Amino acid sequence: MSAPSVVPKDASQDRQKRMIAAHFDRLAEVEERGEKAVYTFVPGNLTELLLSFGVAPVLPEINALQSGMRGLSKDYIARAEKDGHSEDVCTYVKCDIGMSRGGNVGPTGKRLPKPDLLLLSYTGCFTFLKWFELLREEYDAPTAMLHVPYQGGGTITDAMRKYVVDQLKSKVIPALERITGRAYDEDLLSEHLARSAKAEDDLVHVLESARHRPSPIDAYFGGVYYIGPIFTAFRGTEDAVDYYAELRAEIDERVRLGLGPVTPDGELEKERYRVVVEGPPNWTSFREFWRMFVDEGAVVVASTYTKVGGVYDNGFRHDPSRPLESLAEYCLGCYTNLDLPTRVDMLSRYVTDYEADGFLINSVKSCNSFSAGQLLILRQVEERTGRPGGFIESDLVDPRYFSAANIKNRLESYFQMIEQKRSRGDAR
């Protein structure tokens, strides 16, 4: 999740950009350096474990969203659909398949390595399972499956935790040992986990800074940059610790100065609306989408998308004293692995705790894991909080499903509704 240029740039942004560029450089040289590449997913990623084996993580979702931001996804999707992939299914998958069939050149223009292992962390999204079956056909690579049970009853049970830990021991770790020739080193894993916890503390501090008025951050559009390192290849690294420490200091300074968030057009000068957003953003028109909020003076003060690769603001931290159990709990706790009542609780809490004027759902066609049930979520959160909800539709990386005029129209109507409620005195 590298940041496209934003004015003015903070030092942390430059740091993140360098980190991402270095990572893609490393991926391009994996084969020459005799390293191994492991493809895996963001929700339920096991980055610390991968780091402890010295392998390079490749995240197909990130490649897809980067391709979307860089205007490449349309042709990749067309290629996959031409090859028989249905127009009805996830566009991340089709973007990835199209990219692979076009030579597997990554979003930065450098070739990505073939996978030495497909590590299927099947967390919170059924499509992941099919995605890696498809990639296995593309690459003929070995696959390790980690089935993370869904929190269907709203809690993590001992049986769930044990099931995940047992799979880590019996499937995932042996697969990593096989491809690397290295033995599992729990002490090394714990060292990485300790660094993760440190970075997680700082990330939560940053996200919770949005409780201030004005909010110093946008927790959705800006938030996707903040989660970049920790959701991808960097959780558990010194780079991530340094990045989040720097980011935290920058945000604290913004709070001290009473500044609003940095947007594509510079600092937002007046915070008119505070909203909570549910659902992933659209990547193909990311800046245009963001500007629609900026134009209205709307700031997203909390979002669920920034919890898709890990929910930390509920107190969870990776725990170096219980490495595998902690990884299991992390996987089980990712946002899309939560049942709908828990998601409603979380959204309602955000609306209240962050003193939001309302909440918006960006429902993406590609992602049933998020989208199925969102219309009920909308009603439930409205009922519980008494704040108005809004609903817009787009897609992740298929530009055909981003209708700027429709979305802008809906957003304008939504903010007018908030305004009217304010004038009647029945909104905050």
Add this chain to the structure above:
Amino acid sequence: MTHAHDDLSGLLSHAEELYRDTSFSAVRAWKRRTGGLALGFMPIYVPRELLAAQDVLPVGLMGGGEMEIIRGDAYYQSYICHIPRSTIELGLNGSLDALDGVVFPAICDVIRNLSGMWTMLFPGKLVHYLDVPQDFDPAVGGAFYRDDLLHLSRKIVAHGGRPLETERLRAAIVAYNRANGLVRELYELRREQPWKVPTHELYLLLRAGLVVPVDEQIAMLERYLAFVEDDDERRPMDQARVLLTGSFCEQPPLGLIKTLERTGCYIVDDDFVQVGRWIRHDVPTEGDPLDALVEAFLHDAIASPTRWCESEAKGADLVRRVEHSGAEGVIFCAPSFCDPALLDQPMTVAAVERAGIPWTAFKYAENAGQFQVIREQAGTFADSIKLWSGA
């Protein structure tokens, strides 16, 4: 309540009545008669034996078919399949009031999320997300699945059901082995003599079996088998033998099945109503019956797009089914927006192409009412098979 089923026509009328009755009168009648609990279950598979052993009537929920959707559409975006809309509709219009709860097996994200919606919309009802394992090691995925089944069992007790007892579970396994064995027998007869077992009849029996107790289902299947085996008036016609795949969750309308048959297709294998065919053979009745159910799920289940394909090339099972059934072509027939079927399809299409098997594909929704395009496509496909196949 039993029906005499003196003739085939009466039996099929009764089956169709059960299939079309979206108010689940048979379930209501059973509850009045027995005072037992009734639990719905979504496709594709739940171990009905466990429910029956606790005196629970397992009731298969396969959507609303052709019913008009009024409120259900308000819960879903246009790009989500049809079965959750009609299921919500049935819940909201009171059709499912007789159910004490619903079990949602792990099929896809839509059905998974429907479990949470059910919790919010119908408080007090039993809701269980049956997270079937994708790890097939008995000590790992098996242990997890066993625990999940016991969890479900405890929930049933908490809702007033009978506690699970070993011998009652064993007896339920025996009963379902008989019912499932009859289904397999009918599939085998259809494979050998498809003119004797038209798919639209077989389908009605499968659907009827979802809403009646197992002994009633057995009686219906036995009667049907006896009728068609003795029916010499059913003669072979010049039809193309096809395997239909992709219709394992949201079911096609009956009219679509009839359309395919009328256009010149003998459907000799399919993915309809898989709950009774999910386990390939009888579940062993020796030893611990719960272990037997778990073991059967892990190592004797059919291949499915919803199940992690661990050890062999995707589509290998489909090609084997084509060979076994003597199908001359494959029709990929999936519901619109069905992630498991449609994400699987490029891999299984590649497999049938590698095997040199002709195929065609189209999509449907459970409430589709127009079949003209499908009629033309399937008719052309059947003709091409008859004209150009080596047979």
